[in-house]
Amino acid sequence: MRQKRAKAYERLMASYERYFNFRRPYQILLDDEFAANLHRAKLSPQKQLDMCMRSETKLMITQCAMHSLYLKGSEHQPVVDLAKTFERRKCNHKEAIPVHECIASVVGPSNKHRYVVATTDPKLRKQLHTVPGTPIVHYNRMVLVLEPPSEVTTQRIQKIEGEKVSQSVIEKRELKEMARADDGSESEGKEDKQQPVKKKRKGPKGPNPLSAKKKKTQSQPSSSDKKEHREQQQQQQQQQPREQTEQPKKKKSRRRKHGGSGAGAEGESSTAAPATE
Numbered sequence: 001m002r003q004k005r006a007k008a009y010e011r012l013m014a015s016y017e018r019y020f021n022f023r024r025p026y027q028i029l030l031d032d033e034f035a036a037n038l039h040r041a042k043l044s045p046q047k048q049l050d051m052c053m054r055s056e057t058k059l060m061i062t063q064c065a066m067h068s069l070y071l072k073g074s075e076h077q078p079v080v081d082l083a084k085t086f087e088r089r090k091c092n093h094k095e096a097i098p099v100h101e102c103i104a105s106v107v108g109p110s111n112k113h114r115y116v117v118a119t120t121d122p123k124l125r126k127q128l129h130t131v132p133g134t135p136i137v138h139y140n141r142m143v144l145v146l147e148p149p150s151e152v153t154t155q156r157i158q159k160i161e162g163e164k165v166s167q168s169v170i171e172k173r174e175l176k177e178m179a180r181a182d183d184g185s186e187s188e189g190k191e192d193k194q195q196p197v198k199k200k201r202k203g204p205k206g207p208n209p210l211s212a213k214k215k216k217t218q219s220q221p222s223s224s225d226k227k228e229h230r231e232q233q234q235q236q237q238q239q240q241p242r243e244q245t246e247q248p249k250k251k252k253s254r255r256r257k258h259g260g261s262g263a264g265a266e267g268e269s270s271t272a273a274p275a276t277e
């Protein structure tokens with residue numbers, strides 16, 4: 001399961017790279033609660049997020065989220081110290097606003113800075129589901145969970161890629177299953193059922209077609225080779241048609257009769273004579 005999850009996350013991040021220009025190291029925007037939760041569980045955010053993203057990551061925190069950590073009081077000082085090691089993301093909110101609003105404003109309507117948002121706030125998660133190309137990591141029972149792509153994200157990919165969507169739908173379903181197994185929640189289950197499955201592909205739902213490309217060419221002749229081969233075959237057939245096509249010949253001659261006398265000439269030999277008058 002763990003291996004399967006890692007592969008799925010890797011594929012998912014690869015598609016964020018491909019369709020939304022994410023680049024490594026990924027920039028992770030953590031909210032205060034996320035950082036606090038991990039710290040409480042004695043987990044290193046850097047290590048956990050690197051592992052989850054399958055890549056190096058750059059941890060970031062907004063001024064407002066930092067402010068919120070300060071407000072938690074002195075017993076949270078270690079978290080504050082930890083968060084100070086993250087890169088500070090200027091949000092330019094002169095007076096601190098609620099963290100979920102701050103992060104939503106930093107991400108903006110299109111997530112143009114390509115943040116991965118690490119949050120435990122359901123409100124923020126829901127809001128970010130409306131921004132295409134925004135990966136969300138939440139934390140559940142000691143496990144970081146990379147959410148399946150949101151509906152708008154899938155639609156955007158669909159728009160870009162047209163019919164290749166079915167693959168991502170499969171992946172999405174896979175990820176949703178994992179997410180559900182993780183938190184046992186039904187919160188996202190409903191959308192899931194409405195997800196239209198456009199075409200079922202019968203082929204194996206193997207790895208990313210991009211990464212599989214190389215292997216393909218080894219054993220099979222390329223399409224141009226095939227074409228040549230086909231042409232050769234056709235030529236050969238044309239050169240020796242007589243002996244091989246005895247039977248079709250009969251058919252042909254019959255067809256010729258039909259053609260000559262028009263429709264309904266089936267019984268030409270005996271009864272058709274009057275009909276031709």
Ligand SMILES: [Zn+2]
Nearest residue numbers: 064091093102
């Ligand atoms: Zn702010």
